[in-house]
Amino acid sequence: MSAPITWLESLTNTTSSGQLLTAAKSGDCASSSCGSSSRPTDMDSATWEKVKDHPCFSEEAHHYFARMHVAVAPACNIQCNYCNRKYDCANESRPGVVSEKLTPDQALRKVIAVANEVPQLSVLGIAGPGDACYDWKKTRATFERVASEIPDIKLCISTNGLALPEHVDELAEMNISHVTITINMVDPAVGEKIYPWIFYGHRRYTGIAAAKILHEQQMLGLEMLSERGILTKINSVMIPGVNDQHLIEVNKWVKERGAFLHNVMPLISEPAHGTWFGLAGQRGPNALELKAFQDRLEGGAKLMRHCRQCRADAVGLLGADRGQEFTLDQIPLELDYDGGKRHAYREVVARIRDDHSAAKKEAIATVASVNIPGSLQVAVATKGGGRINEHFGHAKEFQVYEASQTGIKFVGHRKVEPYCHGGWGEDATLGDIIAALEGIDFVLCARIGDCPKKQLLEAGIQATDAFGYDYIEAAISALYATKHGSDRSQLTA
């Protein structure tokens, strides 16, 4: 099953809002419940309304909607051992990448520029470097300005939680519907190894006293948000040997206090980033360790697995950063908001989303009906819209799905260096890609050349473009169904 051919990607690059609208109106509704995109089964409709266009809070939404971060709040009230503040906030962005710090006015200009050009934009977040709740005046000024220009944009913040309780009421008033708190411990003895100091109540605390205050504030803040119906995501940085096992306990605590999602992210600690952990030789977990741990947490607070640990100035769909197109020097000084593209895009999405969800249901039923022991790990190259629509050589990441009798689950992503540079495949990168795809059985992409295909096969990974432009789940179910069948020829065609 596939949508009346409206390719999202062809709509989102160069098209004018007029063309988008025509596309939205053309074609029949393929599905019965037109316009009312169906929600995942594990969610009530009020919650679904809150997350259905938030790419970070909904795995389903991340195929369609984009977020942007503005770095307006660089001041911070704690020090984390995984952060080197000469660069960036490691909570939400790749350390070592300097972001453009903005004033609230500059941020407004940038948000308008992006909203005019990127139809998928639905969320504005403030996520480091620094702490949005501590550097509150700038956070507040930015949100107020943006909300008055673009009322339908969702606002969210990330915080370490220390200054959170004092701002919860204002957050609620300002309609900030999503908050992320980074919580790495619930035991101050563990916290002591992660936070060298905090600044609280006009003084600096160190050691166990610091971790204890931070912990209490984090729990209080979380409870206050839950009381007010604000959705919370908990980010935890997984630090092998420091808090990895302890995160099971963290998961329990935050679930009890109403956290909506728990996102366990791997520590990034290259020595070159100059963080305390990096310099001390503390390593981060690899993709398989992370996944194994996330699997252990299954059954506790709902896990987020599509996090890209994006930059503090990221723009666009998760995994496809367009930040470089929107640096301040490329944005005119005077700019008016034009919501045409965003509105038209939403109409298109409302329609094809139902089609996608029906295809997904069918795919899951297929998988459930085939009796195959074990599971299949599939890596997909996609540009969004829920389809296999990226060339192998252009992919900056692969999305990983697990198919088993219980269904088709998104389990994570693997970042890679694109294999093609200006049309030429490079052998060194292919080696790295093969390493990054450890444990994967199949790679699905829109196009792949014979040469990389052969080398992947030698490494035990089958790659195919036979399902190019299909819905991801539909292709995986077909693959799964034929897995133990005798006829594999169609896969390698």
Added chain:
Amino acid sequence: MAYKIIASQCTQCGACEFECPSSAIEYKGEKYVIDPDKCTECKGAFELQQCASVCPVPKTCVPA
């Protein structure tokens, strides 16, 4: 009787600016600077110098 900022180490986070009880810190030109006439070393207001206590970079807010 004043503090100063070693500009080459400063990350320009601005935390010291809003913590200073004497409004002695300002972003001037390309960097944060402490006005020695206004800086009280936080005497009478806080036990420790606020700029030095909040600054993420060691030895960046120091006695002038």
